[in-house]
Amino acid sequence: MSRRTSPVIPGFGLTLGYTLVYLSLLVLIPLAAMFIHAAQLTWEQFWNIISAPRVLAALKLSFGTALAAALLNGLIGTLLAWVLVRYSFPGRKIIEAMIDLPFALPTAVAGIALTALYAPNGPIGQLAGMIGLKIAYTPLGITLALTFVTLPFVVRTLQPVLADIPKEVEEAAACLGAKPLQVFRYVLLPALLPAWLTGFALAFARGVGEYGSVIFIAGNMPMKTEILPLLIMVKLDQYDYHGATAIGVLMLVVAFVLLLLINLLQRRISTAST
Amino acid sequence: MTIRRFALAALASTLIAGPALAEQTLLNVSYDPTRELYVEFNQAFTKYWKEQGNEPVTIQQSHGGSGKQARAVIDGLRADVVTLALAGDIDELHSLGKLIPEDWQSRLPDSSTPYTSTIVFLVRKGNPKNIKDWDDLVREDVSVITPNPKTSGGARWNFLAAWAYAEQQYGSEEKAKEFVEKLYKNVPVLDTGARGSTITFVNNKIGDVLLAWENEAFLALKEEGGDNLEIVAPSLSILAEPPVTVVDKNVERKGTRKLAEAYLNYLYSPEGQRIAAKNFYRPRDKSVAAEFSEQFPDLKLVTIDEHFGGWKVAQPKFFGDGGVFDQIYQAH
Numbered sequence: 001m002s003r004r005t006s007p008v009i010p011g012f013g014l015t016l017g018y019t020l021v022y023l024s025l026l027v028l029i030p031l032a033a034m035f036i037h038a039a040q041l042t043w044e045q046f047w048n049i050i051s052a053p054r055v056l057a058a059l060k061l062s063f064g065t066a067l068a069a070a071l072l073n074g075l076i077g078t079l080l081a082w083v084l085v086r087y088s089f090p091g092r093k094i095i096e097a098m099i100d101l102p103f104a105l106p107t108a109v110a111g112i113a114l115t116a117l118y119a120p121n122g123p124i125g126q127l128a129g130m131i132g133l134k135i136a137y138t139p140l141g142i143t144l145a146l147t148f149v150t151l152p153f154v155v156r157t158l159q160p161v162l163a164d165i166p167k168e169v170e171e172a173a174a175c176l177g178a179k180p181l182q183v184f185r186y187v188l189l190p191a192l193l194p195a196w197l198t199g200f201a202l203a204f205a206r207g208v209g210e211y212g213s214v215i216f217i218a219g220n221m222p223m224k225t226e227i228l229p230l231l232i233m234v235k236l237d238q239y240d241y242h243g244a245t246a247i248g249v250l251m252l253v254v255a256f257v258l259l260l261l262i263n264l265l266q267r268r269i270s271t272a273s274t
Numbered sequence: 275m276t277i278r279r280f281a282l283a284a285l286a287s288t289l290i291a292g293p294a295l296a297e298q299t300l301l302n303v304s305y306d307p308t309r310e311l312y313v314e315f316n317q318a319f320t321k322y323w324k325e326q327g328n329e330p331v332t333i334q335q336s337h338g339g340s341g342k343q344a345r346a347v348i349d350g351l352r353a354d355v356v357t358l359a360l361a362g363d364i365d366e367l368h369s370l371g372k373l374i375p376e377d378w379q380s381r382l383p384d385s386s387t388p389y390t391s392t393i394v395f396l397v398r399k400g401n402p403k404n405i406k407d408w409d410d411l412v413r414e415d416v417s418v419i420t421p422n423p424k425t426s427g428g429a430r431w432n433f434l435a436a437w438a439y440a441e442q443q444y445g446s447e448e449k450a451k452e453f454v455e456k457l458y459k460n461v462p463v464l465d466t467g468a469r470g471s472t473i474t475f476v477n478n479k480i481g482d483v484l485l486a487w488e489n490e491a492f493l494a495l496k497e498e499g500g501d502n503l504e505i506v507a508p509s510l511s512i513l514a515e516p517p518v519t520v521v522d523k524n525v526e527r528k529g530t531r532k533l534a535e536a537y538l539n540y541l542y543s544p545e546g547q548r549i550a551a552k553n554f555y556r557p558r559d560k561s562v563a564a565e566f567s568e569q570f571p572d573l574k575l576v577t578i579d580e581h582f583g584g585w586k587v588a589q590p591k592f593f594g595d596g597g598v599f600d601q602i603y604q605a606h
Contacts, residue, residue, distance in 0.1 A: 053604065112473065121479045137463055216473075220422055220464040222603040233466070234424040237341040238594065239366050 066207030069146035077154030107212030137219030154199035303353035311553040340427035359427030362585035388541035389555035419481035489554035
């Protein structure tokens, strides 16, 4: 006879069942459909599609700019979270609310607004042009759009963690003779790093798949500023469903591996710090 | 029947029948720049349809990139009629969706194209770069705005118009390829659709010349009042034919064939032709065309069927994977 130990908290069967159905309908089935579609290609066809120079150039661009944007937000986002949690100043609540705006705004609106500002004839683009810097229609512009869209992730994941670290801990470290940098390095950083990595990973993943805001500022020149999601749209517009799913699968696999690595890293850090 | 009596009758019938009577609806799936055209046309048609003694009808419109719209219909959007940017997209309704017969284009007059357009140049007021014809677009000091032909139906017409000009002017396919390659070197931004390019050119003020549908160019002029822009007609362009068809599988399922056919036929009527012309599409009807002859510059126009052998040939040759457009950019 099977031995069943019932968990302390009731409702396990129901909630797990619910979770599985929910995940299947929303995530697993659509993704599986994509894999099935792509599976109709032979390995050789699949390889030819994903190893085309244009696809590889777009792959580098999409992951490179997403990484740059996530890193940038990792730095600035930490600073923002720090300021919002540790200091109180007039207008803090307004800034706090502004952080979430990039999520609420339709991404196309963000893209058009950024392009208008940073295009060679736009107010900021003109200034940048004076020092010989071209922003819109270059990878720099794409990074800018992605930074905007993924801004809330790092801030929002760090805020609660920062708020949970009592000020006294820092003061104690200072009393024991730690310099400000040492306090940051040995007291704050280990506590923040897991949450920081989560925010970073979220920002990165979101940036890789972003389409709406990038498409206006990218310029979409083949081999130069063409992102992977655009190549998928291009394939679809040629009624090449298989080609489109092949690129989709490629993106998914690369993103999954990277996210898995980040998760593993995160776990090692958490176990090391406890 | 006077309009007043008519309105009363309409009111009475809605009062009596109320929501219980399922009103017939018709879905027209179209491409981007026809928005204004079909708003006006639908009003005229609903009126005409009732005057013929039929039940009132509600017409719904859907707009978007031509290829995306065709895909939506193939994937199950219940369009009664489609009115798209090029025959190539409607062909897919047959080959991928089996929704219409193969000979769909021969069912209505003029290859099922009730109105046409062409590709013209939109330049800044006063034409500061003195752009007169296609040859000026390959000059080194000129920057050209056109969308990506891979994602935009309009951009394909642009590409083919340039090609047709170069081929006639310089006599060979190789020369034509060199010409368009030079032209696309002058393109700083490839937007995904015609409206995106218009925004880049008009609002963001990038580039010296925009290759545009004639109807889009007129519309842009009308909207900004002609203070900053003007239209230049090249010596030769392409006759852009955006065709229409009933989607057989869908009208049979919904029982709307009679209505859908009447809707498309009305596009060919003098009233329908006049509405098209008012919205800057070139009418097919000779007498209506004569009424609007001042509006449309007289151009030498080549057709896709005669010059390129139709979309079935042109699409894979120029815009398919590894086609001429891809070669231009791989060579860079």
